[in-house]
């Protein structure tokens with residue numbers, strides 16, 4: 001199936017926020033509480049925040065379409081001098097069709113073009129589907145972190161890296 005990758009523009013933001021919500025509710029049920037999902041969605045997918053992200057030259061937001069249907073998106077940024085995959089979300093109905101792999105290949109090309117030797121990401125230690133996917137994409141666990149994100153919530157993550 002043809003997979004088309006395009007930058008996320010301000011006009012796409014409502015659709016991206018809705019896609020993020022559907023994907024988070026599916027992916028994180030059983031991993032973090034519903035209260036934490038709602039808290040993190042409000043923090044990260046507020047339209048004003050997403051619009052600011054699209055305008056930041058040190059952030060890259062791209063979406064993938066499969067047969068013309070919006071399947072998912074990725075967001076990257078520079079973090080501590082490293083190129084970081086900050087978000088990768090494929091709608092539950094569109095998973096395992098190669099959109100995640102296509103987005104990873106696309107952002108890895110951006111990182112390589114800018115001279116970064118690799119890329120990193122953080123993934124919840126219990127997110128087995130994502131851990132399998134990242135291993136498939138060539139990432140390895142480098143570290144683990146527990147981050148206090150306020151309101152009594154934490155993120156309990158592995159840091160993974162992939163060298164080009």
Ligand SMILES: CC(C)(COP(=O)(O)OP(=O)(O)OC[C@H]1O[C@@H](n2cnc3c(N)ncnc32)[C@H](O)[C@@H]1OP(=O)(O)O)[C@@H](O)C(=O)NCCC(=O)NCCS
Pocket residue numbers: 023027072088089090091094095096097098099100101102122123124127129130132133134136
């Ligand atoms: C993890 C995710 C980004 C992978 O993207 P994708 O487009 O679904 O996956 P791809 O088609 O590129 O396949 C890559 C690998 O992912 C794994 N995978 C994807 N969906 C899977 C599923 N439903 N069950 C088991 N493994 C799965 C497989 O290992 C697959 O490789 P394989 O088919 O050769 O075995 C996507 O499934 C997703 O958005 N999941 C929910 C949100 C999430 O956890 N995001 C990551 C946050 S850090």
